[in-house]
Amino acid sequence: MPSRLLHSLLYIFLLAAPIAAQQYSFDTDEPAIVSRSAVVLDAVTGTVVYAKNPNEVIQPASLTKLMTMHIVFGEIARGKASLDEIISPPRESWAVNQPPRSSLLLLANGQQLSIRELLLGLAIHSGNDAAVALALRFAPSVQAFADMMNHEAQQLGLVQTHFVEPSGVSPFNMTTAQEFAYFCRTYLQLWQYSLGDYHSVRDFSYPNAWNVPEQYRGNPRTRTQRNRNALLDRVPGVDGLKTGYIDDSGYNIALTAERGGTRFIAVILGAPSGLGGDKIRDEDGRQLLEWAFSRYATIRPLMPELEPFRVWKGKENYVSITAGEPLEFTAALGRGALLSWRVETPTVLSAPLPEGSPAGILVFYDSSGDLKRVPLLTSHAVERGGFFKRLFDSIRLFFLGGRATVSSTFAPPGSPRDQSL
DSSP, X not given: OOXXXXXXXXXXXXXXXXXXXXXXXXXXXXXXXXXXXEEEEETTTOOEEEEESTTOOBOOGGGHHHHHHHHHHHHHHTTSOOTTOEEOOOGGGSGGGSOTTOOOOOOOTXXXXXXXXXXXXXXXXXXXXXXXXXXXXXXXXXXXXXXXXXXXXXXXXXXXXXXXXXXXXXXXXXXXXXXXXXXHHHHHHHOTTHIIIIITOOEEEEOOGGGSOGGGTTOOOOEEEEOSOGGGGTSTTEEEEEEEEETTTEEEXXXXXXXXXXXXXXXXXXXXXXXXHHHHHHXXXXXXXXXXXXXEEEEOOOOOOOOOXXXXXXXXXXXXXXXXXXXXXXXXXXXXXXXXXXXXXXXXXXXXXXXXXXXXXXXXXXXXXXXXXXXXXXXXXXXXXOHXXXXXXXXXXXXXXXXXXXXXXXEOTTSTTXXXX
């Protein structure tokens, strides 16, 4: 598991840049699903490969618990708690005080358990009582914790996502398939370990002897519950995330699966609420994942070793170049098998140049055409040169004219620069 410091730094980095994803319109046959709304995106690139009513506002139901876990993981990463911390569940969180028909971990008076156990109860049992107990550990009230959830949603750019409580039981929690898929992407970037530690765990038993008062330890009435995500054992590569249901929304699911270095996230909202709605939801999820993996893959090109670019009228004659965004991209299967690159530099670079100044475009392509265009930026600032340096370069530019622009650099297929995948 990554260190607390690494989690904190990554958490701060992602919050500094609200979710932004590349979206393509792929012209392919798409599966006809029953659920009201769905989005499938590449977890690495954020590219949406499938969408049905992606912006329809629907109650997330127990998918809400993923935001609750996200808040808790963030608090732990900031050193405000630990997974091994033992708490006594407050009265408000006891199972007997939850709404009728609640999913429950079975918290009760006098019990003690760790935050880790509460998180397992949230991920596997979908315990509404566990959600309340966690909320009251990190906030003075359920409403105050909901305020934390909403602040986080705003920080992540989720404008149609809103929470009133941490379990998902309320019909006043709202989201969209597209926003929640983007949230799941951030969640996995920050808390990748959650898949193995929580979301793909098949079952969890509670309460155990150590959780209950001494007089009940001979018979703690332990109950083992299976993970409600049935696709963990039915679809290859599935290792998360969460199911949900309330009457107002119908059956929901947030899915993720990884195969051969490509990971997709699928959020499906609004499968029918009647008998068999859970099977319809699961079949929609299976179809969407199989369809996505049969058509698309994540391409991870290497960054070419670019020579420094010429700078005119500066204290330095050359500046090193960096990529302005991640190089990874989503491509249709069969594309990018033999990947090449070229650099397009249409402008003259003249000082002063702030750090991060546009310097050209890095283009990845294959035999069928361009696949990814990446902006190139200067890696550091270049100050203006002295009077005579500027004068000399101005004269040279006058006589060179357009020839001062650096020519495009090509890496034809099969060349040493070729980035074959």
